Amino acid sequence: MLPLEQDTTTTTATTAISHPRPDILIHAVPSASDTFSILRQSRFSLTLKFEDVSYSIKLQTSKRSCLSLRNESQSNTTRTILNGVSGVVRSGELLAMLGTSGSGKTTLLTALAARLPGKISGAITYNDKPFSSSMKRKIGFVSQDDVLYPHLTVLETLTYAAMLRLPKELSRDEKVAQAETIIVELGLTRCRNSVVGGGLLRGISGGERKRVSIGHEMIVNPSLLLLDEPTSGLDSTTAQRIVATLRGLARGGRTLVMTIHQPSTRLYSMFDKVVVLSDGSPIYSGPAARVMPYFESIGYVPPFNLINPADFLLDLANGIVPDSVREDQVEHFHGGSLDHQDDQNSVKQSLIASFRKNLYPELKAEILNKTNFSTVDSRTDTPRGRRENEWMTNWWEQFSILLKRGLRERRHESYSGLRIFQVMSVSFLSGLLWWHSDPSHIQDQVGLIFFFSIFWGFFPLFNAIFAFPLERPMLNKERSSGMYRLSSYYMARTAGDLPMELVLPTVFVTVTYWMGGLNPSLIPFLLTLLVVLLNVLVSQGLGLALGAILMEVKQATTLASVTMLVFLLVGGYYIQHIPPFISWLKFVSFSHYCYRLLVGIQYESVNKLYDCATSFGLHGGYCRLGDFPAVKCLGIGNHSLWWDVAALALMLFGYRILAFLALKMAH
CATH class of the missing domain: 3.40.50.300 (P-loop containing nucleotide triphosphate hydrolases)
Structure with missing residues (x-):
């Protein structure tokens, strides 16, 4: 095979380069000679x-007794x-x-x-x-x-x-x-x-x-x-x-x-x-x-x-x-x-x-x-004008290249028919189950809202867990070669997942929201969509953090299952009166904040009256929205919903910073 630094002689732009083996012809490419020149300068003889x-x-090692399974000594x-x-x-x-x-x-x-x-x-x-x-x-x-x-x-x-x-x-x-x-x-x-x-x-x-x-x-x-x-x-x-x-x-x-x-x-x-x-x-x-x-x-x-x-x-x-x-x-x-x-x-x-x-x-x-290496090769170690520790490309170029490569590599995964079918089938099924639910059936509508927060907490979380553990061999290899900064890789990897992470929930909410008979006004719909998307990003950040910390799919999946189960229970739907000694768990649950925001958007006026005859088994009468147990326990009228937005925003950045720090410690 011809080494890269083989001297070549080009006759025209598409002429064959001379080669010591006559049966191999290599066609010249534009600026190839300049490429070889720079590369020859960057390589030197090495002993x-x-x-x-x-x-x-x-x-x-553990020494075990013949009659016992316990460790005797280590x-x-x-x-x-x-x-x-x-x-x-x-x-x-x-x-x-x-x-x-x-x-x-x-x-x-x-x-x-x-x-x-x-x-x-x-x-x-x-x-x-x-x-x-x-x-x-x-x-x-x-x-x-x-x-x-x-x-x-x-x-x-x-x-x-x-x-x-x-x-x-x-x-x-x-x-x-x-x-x-x-x-x-x-x-x-x-x-x-x-x-x-x-x-x-x-x-x-x-x-x-x-x-x-x-x-x-x-x-x-x-x-x-x-x-x-x-x-x-x-x-x-x-x-x-x-x-x-x-x-x-x-x-x-x-x-x-x-x-x-x-x-x-x-x-x-x-x-x-x-x-x-x-x-x-x-x-x-x-x-x-x-x-x-x-x-x-x-x-x-x-x-x-x-x-x-x-x-x-x-x-x-x-x-x-x-x-x-x-x-x-x-x-x-x-x-x-x-x-x-x-x-x-x-x-x-x-x-x-x-x-x-x-x-x-x-x-x-x-x-x-000792060998006099200056007589072997007089060229310097690094090209002129470049510091020893300087990267071959700047941060933005690394981010751009890694983002394009990631999108091209994972296009089969992001746009797979199976994943789209999974989301759309759940979307239509939930829309049919809550088909044009009566506004007076508040418990049913609150159930649909809670389903929004839980489904779009589980789904992106478990997708994100696999990101870093599966790419660990490639990351180790390329980082060991000094190909790019860890920060550029991290930003490109997380940004590359955003298109499908945001497109699918948008389609899901659009379909299910109108089929489920929720508030038909445009502003509540748009606010609901934005909150769900924020919840998706927070959930994805938690998944990235768990995957980066453990770097082992089975362990991360197990921990994520337990975490989401806790978030599910303290979200505010299943248990409305949590004992005080454990009630603090709901403040670390992003599902709780998302659920409260969605309910607050859907029923922004807690003083609004609704026909509660069916809900309470009465023959007639109207009730105040804020008195409905599923709404009252959330305390929506007692504080500003912006605090919930701030809590989700803090989690959004906190989880992603934690994921980056975990990657940095591992590399």
Whole structure:
């Protein structure tokens, strides 16, 4: 594959660019040369060094009695994930980390990307300098799971990434041109307009999805690219294409590090360097071509019929070797595997000790050898005129791009026929149940008003709960790359939900209000609609806050159910005389304020008389509205309704600020 910085020669605006492979033609796009120029300035040669990297976690274990289910005691144990791992990888090299499952490959890769929580011992340097905020945008990290929006196309995915991650010196057309170039370079032209897809949506293939994930990081032309299991779940041919692509990217001057579980012979031949881990400790770190001679030199000779060196290395990492191995005597490797755990552990310790004795001194000398990076690349770390911590785009651009992306990704959800059917069916059903209710049937009309406040408290609340927990992987990924501010994401995410959150209740109230026979005047109808919409926004804010605080759908849903049940009971409809010691609950219930406002709007004059013969079982007579129990208990005539509006407004801003602070603490 052609690296992004490959020199090109353009004859006309649509002429093919010269390419070292004659069977590939890349068509020039407007301002492409300027794009490449700026991107070349933003990337520099990078040497990654890591020395004696160690990482441990504390595990809390419980000791249980054989005859009892209760905990007898608890103790904190420390588990070592990484133990003294060292290595060097330079610009233009592809380093592969090999090891068994649980050997610490992903942990080490995450540590090299400066994304590992907790304290790491040892030294990790980038061009002999520690990690800094400016370095964050020069590192690309591709996780094992493809974290992509399933309903966006390949072109949309890479275009939005380019808009957010490329320097503000580039115009929109130049950023789109870079996304188009990435698509061609990674061989995604055939599926450029296909949706990415996911677990429940059929989209592009697994190999294409992996290349999209790589392209997402390649947009910024990173100096260091780290990939976690890029061939996981792919067939051998697709895996070879992915690794060949990565090798081509490395040959273009990038530094590449990847983890891989069990590479084939063809894949192994593409690696420049390998690090082999056994239970978190290194047993080899150095050039891939020297790995077999090294193990032969310490007495571990592979079988004569060995084809794939990776199989030999993984067996050694598991402590599996022939019973007796001499350099002049080759035995069948797999037939002589050791069975006992103690023997395997002793083999592992022997390999680790051999590494510390034979390879580590030379490796440490290479790590300590300072490179004059100014002779490698004289360009500066950051483009001229930009501060180190400055974002690639301003706040408003980030908000605008994220809002457009969110609307496009969630259009299937917001405008789904199922959701519209759900609301409209309830709307017509409630309208039929309260069909032209008699104004004298105040209890029935008050019931309809209370239904307004409850339904449009539950519905937006439970929709909003899923917002942040479901987007947590994407938020973690993009925030770790420094793509945008948390505030711009939060505002775009909440603003993107407003269209359907406000359109559906408007249609609902319009249909049910007139079918239910409520006050036919225009002003009460408009005020009722505004109060319901305010209630929707408050309910949505509470849902966002619960989702952001817990970040777990089941827990948030359970807490929301209990909360809404309490709000339902203290709303003022079911219980009109709440005991004083618990009556304070109604003052934290937005349903209570909404219900009181709606009743106050519907019956603004509590001194108005109505025919109460049917309501009280009388033969005739008129009653005062304020004396009706369901209205009297609310105390509408005793205070201004503006206090209820103020309470809802305070909740509206309070819940959303709480949600933002919860997100900020989590990131």
